[in-house]
Amino acid sequence: MAVRHVTGSARIINILNGLGHCISHSAVLEYDTELAEMQLNSVDCLPVGIVSSKFATFVWDNIDFCEETVTGHSTTHSTNGIIVQSKMPSDLDNNIYLKSGQKSKKRKIDPPVNHIPNYFIGQRCNPEVPEITTCDNKSEKLSKAKLIDAAYIVAKLPAKDKEPLPGWNGFNCMLERENIPNVTTIRYLPVLEANPTEFSTMNAILMKSLDLCKKLGIKETVLVFDQAIYSKAQQIRWKEEKYKTPLVIRLGEFHVSMSFLAVTGKRFKDAGLYNILVESGFVAEGSINGVLSGKCYNRSIRCHKIMFEAISRLLWAEFLNSISTEERLHCLEMPLRLYENYKQGILKMNDIPVDFLLIFENFNKFVATNCEINVTFAFWISYLEMVGSLLRFLRATRTADWDLYLTVIEEIIPWFFSYDHVNYARYLPIYLLEMLNLPKTHPLVYSELNAGNFAAQRQNNYGFCGIAMDQVIEQTANRDSKTKGGLKGFSRNPAAVHRWMLSHHLRAHICLSCEQLSGKAKEEYIKKDIY
Secondary structure (H helix, E strand, O other), X not given: OHHHHHHOOHHHHHHHHHOOOOOOHHHHHHHHHHHHHHHHOOOOOOOOOOOOOOOOEEEEEEEEEOOOOOOOOOOEEEEEEEEEEEOOHHHOOOOOOOOOOOOOOOOOOOOOOOOOOOOOOOOOOOOOOOOOOOOOOHHHHHHHHHHHHHHHHHHOHHHHOOOOOOOHHHHHHHHOOOOOOOOEEEEEEEEEOOOOOOHHHHHHHHHHHHHHHHHHOOOOEEEXXXXXXXXXXXXXXXXXXXXXXXXXXXXXXXXHHHHHHHHHHHHHHHHOHHHHHHHOOOOOOOOHHHHHHOOOHHHHHHHHHHHHHHHHHHHHHHHHHOOOHHHHHHHHHHHHHHHXXXXXXXXXXXXXXXXXXXXXXXXXXXXXXXXXXXXXXXXXXXXXXXXXXHHHHHHHHHOOOHHHXXXXXXXXXXXXXXXXXXXXXXXXXXXXXXXXXXXXXXXXXXXHHHOOOOEEOOOOOOOOOOEEHHHHHHHHHHHHHHOOOOOOOOOOOHHHHHHHHHHHHHHHHHHHHHHHHHOOOOOOOOOOOOO
16 A cells, blocks of 8 residues: 555556565555545545544645647646644644444445536625724834844854854744644545636535535634635625635735745846846756746745845945944944854844844934935845845744734735736735734634644644645645656546545555654654755
8 A cells, every 4th residue: 555655556566466565456456445435434524634623724726637638628627625724732643543344345436426516606796895904013023024034144144254054944943943833634635627717616616615614513714725716716705695704715825925926026137136146157047037937936935035145245234334433343243143142042033132123223224325315226125125025924924923924915915016916916905904804704713813823834843834725735735646656647537536535645644654664754854944
């Protein structure tokens, strides 16, 4: 079963069977089918490991397979779904228990009935205008996040003579070493064999989510989509009264980040950013368009982090040249002090030295003064502001800080209008207003989101590692579907796809047990940015 989960190869299983090391592929299919049947015949039809009467988030995304058909038509366009639920300390044993039963020797499972009723949206309804229209504690949240990023830049200045500090991500991970959330439970939902951007499919997804919400025994739940699916879901929800109370629909942070990366690239590409990145050799010329458009997500994030640090260092040097000798000597002591505090583990998120606060205030005055004098200076300061907003958005997700998250959303909305990202410019404002009014409209959901349950935690070795829900489905269901051991080779077989989805998490647990038994399990997660 572990070999099937890892490789998906019947040939390898049969070779091992011929050598006497495992059962035949036919027997493996029988056990796999039995696991799927046991999951299907469970009392509440909820995935194993999901706890009833406890808040959960549903994430849905499209999954496309470009099979080699004769005409190019009839390729697979389906909808994947996962359910995400936070764990309590008592749930951290990760044990999965199934009742034993007699094997039926079936090698096939009946495909699900995927009849999706037609849904006609008719005349569209406008959303209700919420009461609260701005974020509270805006200045406090933003100032704190900006201060931490500034401390990161300054603390790295002595790196020429000393051991280098880690990058932005690793730096913040070590600051959050004492604040590590519990690992979340992630389970797969049955595939809907239809395109989620169609209204009929979207209505079926909402109905399915509502049904799962009732089976869980919770009154309210959250659905997370990317923008293309979110727009369809909201149009239906605003029209249908039955969806308004139990369902809260959220935009995925991962796709918002990608779109904002595209906005940043569009603003600065022809202003010199393209040439700086290519001519310095930092980004290959063939990859630069993907970086500036946000399509190459990891590379793009890394690129803007380092550009942010480089420009900030130049700005710090100019600031030192603008002040008196006495003030300069005092400022030059601060990098070493922050560096030593960090290395000794006494630099904390909420405990930045008071002296640095005063330096940071003077630095901001220097920037504001020069922005009024020099237009080019102001233009590149706007680059630091945009990348700073992006980093604060990532920080809000990684630390599961709901207030900071809403504050940054409000901060970046004008940029989508400025650079003609029409879809996000249209839906982000109403999304923000709905989220701000959750304490009145959906108090149970608000309490969960405010507690940090809008981001997933996939490991418990480091803090500052929250993951956006729409990124989780990309890393789990979507990736597993298209890798070895996934749906490749049988994506057009509904029964086989259904069995794969039902038994995937059980096969994964069997595979993990085999790795532990063989002594090959990965014992500790090591973060790249720290070492």
